[in-house]
Amino acid sequence: MEKKAIKTAILFKGAQIVDPFNDRIIEADLLVENGKIKKIKKAIPESESKEVVNLKGFHITPGFIDLHVHFREPGYENSETIETGCRAALAGGFTQVCCMPNTKPAIDNRETVRFIFEKSEDELVNVYPIAAISKDRKGEELTEMAELADAGAVAFSDDGSPVVNGQMMRNALEYSKITGRPVINHAEDPSLKADGLMNEGRVSTQLGIPGNPPIAEEIMIARDLIIAEFVNGRIHIPHVSTAGSVELIRRAKAKGIAVTAEATPHHFSLTDEYMRSFDANGKVAPPLRTEKDRQAIIEGLKDGTIDAIVTDHAPHVIDTKETSLDLASFGMIGLETAFSLAMTHLVHTGKLTLMELIKLLTIKPAKVMNLHLPPLKVGEVANLTIINTREWWVFGRQNIYSKSFNSPFIGNEFNGRVKGLYAKGHYITF
Amino acid sequence: MNLRIKHLLGLENVSREDINTILDTAFSFREVLDRPIKKVPTLKGVTVANLFFENSTRTRISFELAEKRLSADTVNFSASGSSLAKGESLRDTIQNLFAMKMDVVVMRHPTPGSVKLLSRFVDAVVINAGDGTHEHPTQALLDIMSMKEKLGSIEGLNVAIIGDIRHSRVALSNIYGLKTMGANVLLCGPPTFMPYDVESLGVKVTYDLDEALAFADVINVLRIQRERQGKGLIPSMREYRNVYGVTQQRLSKLKRPITIMHPGPINRGVEIDTDMADSEHSIILHQVLNGVAVRMSILYLLAGGR
Numbered sequence: 001m002e003k004k005a006i007k008t009a010i011l012f013k014g015a016q017i018v019d020p021f022n023d024r025i026i027e028a029d030l031l032v033e034n035g036k037i038k039k040i041k042k043a044i045p046e047s048e049s050k051e052v053v054n055l056k057g058f059h060i061t062p063g064f065i066d067l068h069v070h071f072r073e074p075g076y077e078n079s080e081t082i083e084t085g086c087r088a089a090l091a092g093g094f095t096q097v098c099c100m101p102n103t104k105p106a107i108d109n110r111e112t113v114r115f116i117f118e119k120s121e122d123e124l125v126n127v128y129p130i131a132a133i134s135k136d137r138k139g140e141e142l143t144e145m146a147e148l149a150d151a152g153a154v155a156f157s158d159d160g161s162p163v164v165n166g167q168m169m170r171n172a173l174e175y176s177k178i179t180g181r182p183v184i185n186h187a188e189d190p191s192l193k194a195d196g197l198m199n200e201g202r203v204s205t206q207l208g209i210p211g212n213p214p215i216a217e218e219i220m221i222a223r224d225l226i227i228a229e230f231v232n233g234r235i236h237i238p239h240v241s242t243a244g245s246v247e248l249i250r251r252a253k254a255k256g257i258a259v260t261a262e263a264t265p266h267h268f269s270l271t272d273e274y275m276r277s278f279d280a281n282g283k284v285a286p287p288l289r290t291e292k293d294r295q296a297i298i299e300g301l302k303d304g305t306i307d308a309i310v311t312d313h314a315p316h317v318i319d320t321k322e323t324s325l326d327l328a329s330f331g332m333i334g335l336e337t338a339f340s341l342a343m344t345h346l347v348h349t350g351k352l353t354l355m356e357l358i359k360l361l362t363i364k365p366a367k368v369m370n371l372h373l374p375p376l377k378v379g380e381v382a383n384l385t386i387i388n389t390r391e392w393w394v395f396g397r398q399n400i401y402s403k404s405f406n407s408p409f410i411g412n413e414f415n416g417r418v419k420g421l422y423a424k425g426h427y428i429t430f
Numbered sequence: 431m432n433l434r435i436k437h438l439l440g441l442e443n444v445s446r447e448d449i450n451t452i453l454d455t456a457f458s459f460r461e462v463l464d465r466p467i468k469k470v471p472t473l474k475g476v477t478v479a480n481l482f483f484e485n486s487t488r489t490r491i492s493f494e495l496a497e498k499r500l501s502a503d504t505v506n507f508s509a510s511g512s513s514l515a516k517g518e519s520l521r522d523t524i525q526n527l528f529a530m531k532m533d534v535v536v537m538r539h540p541t542p543g544s545v546k547l548l549s550r551f552v553d554a555v556v557i558n559a560g561d562g563t564h565e566h567p568t569q570a571l572l573d574i575m576s577m578k579e580k581l582g583s584i585e586g587l588n589v590a591i592i593g594d595i596r597h598s599r600v601a602l603s604n605i606y607g608l609k610t611m612g613a614n615v616l617l618c619g620p621p622t623f624m625p626y627d628v629e630s631l632g633v634k635v636t637y638d639l640d641e642a643l644a645f646a647d648v649i650n651v652l653r654i655q656r657e658r659q660g661k662g663l664i665p666s667m668r669e670y671r672n673v674y675g676v677t678q679q680r681l682s683k684l685k686r687p688i689t690i691m692h693p694g695p696i697n698r699g700v701e702i703d704t705d706m707a708d709s710e711h712s713i714i715l716h717q718v719l720n721g722v723a724v725r726m727s728i729l730y731l732l733a734g735g736r
Contacts, residue, residue: 197542205625206442208564208602209542213626278543322521324541326562
């Protein structure tokens with residue numbers, strides 16, 4: 001990764017500029033001066049900038065947003081830090097990320113919220129903390145949600161730990177009316193999940209691996225939607241993994257419930273077939289599901305039921321993955337591979353247009369958490385991702401910028417790649 | 431005689447040819463076991479490690495005996511699940527052991543897939559002695575060998591497996607092996623003991639024991655783990671016995687005698703009555719002896735050429 005500070009101007013020539021705000025793709029030159037977009041038009045003379053980059057055949061989009069990452073800091077710096085997480089984010093084309101509060105201490109107090117902002121201040125990526133719903137994520141006492149929102153928490157979640165108690169969930173959703181911030185519940189009913197290590201289905205039956213049934217997720221989502229409707233709260237459904245969940249959310253949206261939802265690249269790229277390898281890198285929560293579920297998620301991304309593609313980037317040191325399936329940690333890294341997986345499995349398969357994909361990585365997630373996404377307009381802050389939509393490449397360990405290597409995609413071939421970014425006065429290439 | 435497989439991790443993808451080779455070789459080792467001197471020099475100089483991460487008496491002794499009958503050098507490592515603390519890398523434990531150069535490793539582990547994981551990390555022949563609820567291939571092979579010995583052919587044979595299918599590696603390996611060999615398999619037990627869509631494995635299911643007994647040439651009765659009651663999967667052992675226990679009374683209603691098998695250890699008076707387990711139609715002790723022969727066969731076929 002090469003970072004170059006741009007003192008004055010940089011001119012990007014000949015790129016296809018993808019503007020999700022106005023639903024159009026135009027070929028033009030784009031001149032950035034002092035961190036802001038100075039001009040977007042055809043044939044800007046090269047004399048207007050000392051730095052000139054030829055982007056013929058490439059696309060420029062607004063910087064991507066990831067609503068769901070785990071940066072492990074404070075507390076678990078052996079698997080990731082805010083610094084290494086931001087590096088991985090840049091490698092994936094992301095300039096804004098929201099980090100989950102399952103740290104140690106948990107992000108359940110204003111000091112830790114401030115810590116996240118301070119620690120990420122000098123990064124080229126904006127890092128927004130999601131605060132916990134309950135103190136220490138134990139599901140017993142509400143955090144000081146109103147004050148945490150004031151301090152800058154963009155949403156609330158006990159991610160990793162489901163809010164089991166219905167009353168607790170109700171109270172959190174009641175408070176979302178004060179904060180205007182979504183409540184995100186990791187939906188897996190623990191009694192139905194039981195000791196499940198993968199999706200319960202034909203494959204788990206064939207492998208004799210204890211199953212975690214789709215109903216464990218769907219029942220909790222159904223409950224949460226019912227509560228959200230009753231109290232008129234604001235709910236966001238994380239990492240939707242089953243066809244039933246997609247359908248529940250679709251119906252809730254049709255009823256006018258204030259619900260948004262997200263899905264991960266691994267849930268739209270892989271199925272439980274992966275577990276035939278018994279590789280713990282495929283152990284995630286919620287688990288990889290069936291082909292039918294995968295197709296339903298893609299349909300949900302297409303028809304607007306699902307608002308955002310998020311990575312659920314979950315770094316773990318390799319020791320906790322190269323172990324027996326029951327002891328292995330849940331989760332996989334995802335920032336570096338998200339765009340390439342989306343291009344390969346969604347766009348090049350004809351399921352989504354490039355514009356639809358870019359919306360799911362930019363304006364739609366921005367809206368979910370009310371983040372500012374600078375428009376591609378003259379006078380706005382330049383926050384850009386440069387992509388090649390047609391580049392076949394093999395993802396390897398050397399392409400991982402995270403501190404951890406727990407990816408099931410190492411060795412996979414992708415079509416489409418993030419080539420660079422412009423963020424906070426820096427031009428970054430790989 | 432070469433097998434297509436290099437390790438024995440399960441029976442899911444083992445061909446009929448390989449199973450036949452294993453069984454034929456096992457029958458010839460059976461003859462060795464009937465001799466006054468029961469030892470052959472076949473695996474002299476081969477080192478076998480028996481890694482048991484879960485308690486086992488029968489399987490461990492059976493493997494050890496098979497190894498000794500073949501003149502292999504053996505080392506044993508036993509650790510119960512609790513001493514493998516969370517965070518300890520299975521890979522480290524295994525690689526340490528293998529720095530000492532083993533040729534063959536026989537492993538039992540409480541977690542599905544652990545034996546496959548091992549095969550990725552070590553340069554040795556790997557034999558699965560039971561990995562959690564996944565597979566227990568040598569048990570299924572000895573079961574199939576015992577059926578063949580008693581009934582001649584597996585093709586077209588009606589086999590009922592009775593009990594906790596969902597938590598049984600014996601059942602899963604039996605299903606794979608028996609289907610490959612052309613048997614008709616019927617599973618019987620309460621629905622809480624059936625895995626999701628188990629019919630997709632090419633078997634039939636009944637919740638009615640009498641129906642299973644009427645269908646079967648052979649029944650393979652699985653041990654009921656007492657802790658299943660605690661998890662609410664069965665209301666009580668008493669009720670289980672009344673509904674699914676293989677009793678004299680039920681068997682006497684049948685028009686023809688059926689062969690009785692059990693992988694052991696038996697809960698007498700729960701899944702099967704003592705009289706039935708010890709009856710002339712029971713081949714439970716043949717299974718035990720065939721276990722040694724089958725394991726000799728596997729060891730010889732996989733490690734003999736090393």
